[in-house]
Amino acid sequence: MTNAVKFSNVSMTFNEGKENQVHALSDIDLAIEPGEFVSLIGPSGCGKSTLLRLVGDLAVGTGGQVEVNGKPAHQARIDRDYGMVFQSATLLDWRKVLANVTLPLEIMGKGSAEREERGRAMLDLVQLSGFEDHYPWQLSGGMQQRVAIARALAFEPSLLLMDEPFGALDEMTRERMQSELLSIWHATETTVIFVTHSIPEAVFLSTKVIVMSPRPGRIVDVIDIDLGQPRTPDTREEPRFYELLTVVRESLRRVEH
Amino acid sequence: MTRLQNWVPAAVLFIGGLGVWEGIVRAFSIKGFILPAPSAIALAFTEEWSALRVAGFSTFATAIAGLAVGATLAVLAALAAARWTPVREGAMPLAIAANSTPIIVLAPIANSWFGLRSAWGTVLVVAVLVFFPIMINLVKGLLSAETSQLELLDSYAATDRSVLWKLRLPGALPYLFSALKVAAALSLIGAIVKEYFGGSQERLGQYITSKAGLFQFEEAWAAIVLASAFGILVYLTISIIERMAIPWHVSIRNV
Numbered sequence: 395m396t397n398a399v400k401f402s403n404v405s406m407t408f409n410e411g412k413e414n415q416v417h418a419l420s421d422i423d424l425a426i427e428p429g430e431f432v433s434l435i436g437p438s439g440c441g442k443s444t445l446l447r448l449v450g451d452l453a454v455g456t457g458g459q460v461e462v463n464g465k466p467a468h469q470a471r472i473d474r475d476y477g478m479v480f481q482s483a484t485l486l487d488w489r490k491v492l493a494n495v496t497l498p499l500e501i502m503g504k505g506s507a508e509r510e511e512r513g514r515a516m517l518d519l520v521q522l523s524g525f526e527d528h529y530p531w532q533l534s535g536g537m538q539q540r541v542a543i544a545r546a547l548a549f550e551p552s553l554l555l556m557d558e559p560f561g562a563l564d565e566m567t568r569e570r571m572q573s574e575l576l577s578i579w580h581a582t583e584t585t586v587i588f589v590t591h592s593i594p595e596a597v598f599l600s601t602k603v604i605v606m607s608p609r610p611g612r613i614v615d616v617i618d619i620d621l622g623q624p625r626t627p628d629t630r631e632e633p634r635f636y637e638l639l640t641v642v643r644e645s646l647r648r649v650e651h
Numbered sequence: 652m653t654r655l656q657n658w659v660p661a662a663v664l665f666i667g668g669l670g671v672w673e674g675i676v677r678a679f680s681i682k683g684f685i686l687p688a689p690s691a692i693a694l695a696f697t698e699e700w701s702a703l704r705v706a707g708f709s710t711f712a713t714a715i716a717g718l719a720v721g722a723t724l725a726v727l728a729a730l731a732a733a734r735w736t737p738v739r740e741g742a743m744p745l746a747i748a749a750n751s752t753p754i755i756v757l758a759p760i761a762n763s764w765f766g767l768r769s770a771w772g773t774v775l776v777v778a779v780l781v782f783f784p785i786m787i788n789l790v791k792g793l794l795s796a797e798t799s800q801l802e803l804l805d806s807y808a809a810t811d812r813s814v815l816w817k818l819r820l821p822g823a824l825p826y827l828f829s830a831l832k833v834a835a836a837l838s839l840i841g842a843i844v845k846e847y848f849g850g851s852q853e854r855l856g857q858y859i860t861s862k863a864g865l866f867q868f869e870e871a872w873a874a875i876v877l878a879s880a881f882g883i884l885v886y887l888t889i890s891i892i893e894r895m896a897i898p899w900h901v902s903i904r905n906v
């Protein structure tokens with residue numbers, strides 16, 4: 395089976411050869427299977443966003459190869475193989491909620507009936523039916539982020555890239571969104587790469603947690619999260635959940651020194 | 652209802668201001684050539700209406716034509732400047748420099764190009780006058796798309812054309828409308844001042860200079876009132892279009 399994502403000896407240096415050179419990523423080897431939910435965790439500035447942007451071909455590495463669905467990352471972007479959710483919702487102010495969700499479909503030249511149908515279905519999936527005609531500024535931060543998720547899912551990409559999507563949310567909203575995301579993941583069978591700096595979030599969501607070292611970012615640990623599926627709020631109470639929190643925390647503590 | 656109430660303070664101030672003006676002129680017996688009373692201006696306005704109407708509409712039409720020509724060219728130039736970096740780097744410093752010069756000094760020269768009686772000289776002056784502020788603001792607006800928004804469209808492998816139509820242009824509309832409101836006032840000023848330099852009597856600029864030359868200041872003031880009314884009319888028209896075009900913008904959704 396082709397890997398959903400495959401990094402072979404990838405490195406990334408910004409402003410190479412210049413005074414402000416930053417060695418962001420080094421020796422990244424990584425293979426992600428289709429259907430996995432992988433979290434990236436590591437100290438801030440260790441290159442998590444950069445790694446995600448390499449998958450999305452929004453940045454190009456200075457060494458090695460990134461493949462998505464068995465193709466070079468560039469081709470995967472042209473083929474619209476992935477949907478991206480940024481840290482901020484990045485909604486377009488002038489578009490109402492439904493029009494924001496259908497933006498990618500519009501750019502991909504889909505007909506208006508199909509757009510409308512998909513858009514409504516996606517809003518239903520993120521539990522925002524009834525808000526089609528609201529403007530983004532009329533929504534709370536959590537709702538805006540759900541619109542962004544609906545938008546990323548609208549064209550049914552096989553891969554979902556999420557860069558600290560819940561970073562700005564309060565704890566209660568955050569936990570609800572995590573459960574929602576998992577049920578979407580089950581329903582759509584996409585592969586997810588999820589950047590976070592929250593250990594409980596990484597453990598609760600993932601099938602695998604990847605721990606990265608400070609700059610230059612390297613992969614220091616790949617921790618299998620062997621909690622059962624589906625995860626529920628009760629999962630957070632299980633002894634194994636706490637054990638895994640400790641495993642991730644200790645791994646992180648080791649790399650900080 | 653609230654709409655109506657919003658106008659009350661302005662209306663009170665306006666009518667009160669006129670009252671004070673009238674009172675001062677009468678109390679100090681101020682001569683008409685220094686400052687005519689509002690009642691005298693109103694009287695002149697009704698008596699001169701047929702001449703004012705002809706001159707006013709002719710100047711107004713010329714100003715609007717100049718605004719339309721200048722704005723169209725400015726939009727095209729801004730699109731080119733936003734699209735091609737060399738064009739932008741070459742043109743923007745010049746545009747900013749030109750925008751700081753008193754372009755109205757072109758007026759007598761335009762007369763020598765097109766002849767005193769032609770309205771085209773005025774159209775040209777107005778077009779040049781409004782071109783620069785509209786172009787500069789629109790370029791600013793077109794370049795104001797955020798990196799994250801551009802990346803979002805990149806992630807969909809969007810074409811340049813999509814980026815322009817779905818992101819850059821909608822985001823630039825607030826800039827365009829605020830420039831248009833400035834340009835609207837500028838177009839009337841430009842047309843009238845250009846007409847000060849000669850031409851047909853049946854235009855507002857010439858009407859004002861000739862009446863002032865004859866010490867008929869009430870009539871000159873009546874023409875100024877008409878010019879103000881046109882200015883307000885254009886401004887309100889643009890505001891209404893703006894309200895319909897960008898209802899999502901902060902400046903509009905809060906009022």
Ligand SMILES: Nc1ncnc2c1ncn2[C@@H]1O[C@H](COP(=O)(O)OP(=O)(O)O)[C@@H](O)[C@H]1O
Nearest residue numbers: 408409416418437438439440441442443444445
């Ligand atoms: N476009 C860029 N130009 C220069 N340096 C960058 C750029 N993007 C990121 N960096 C640097 O690369 C490092 C990793 O950044 P990033 O991937 O954003 O980290 P993280 O998401 O893990 O916090 C940081 O030191 C950051 O300053």
Ligand SMILES: [Mg+2]
Nearest residue numbers: 442443444557
């Ligand atoms: Mg980051």
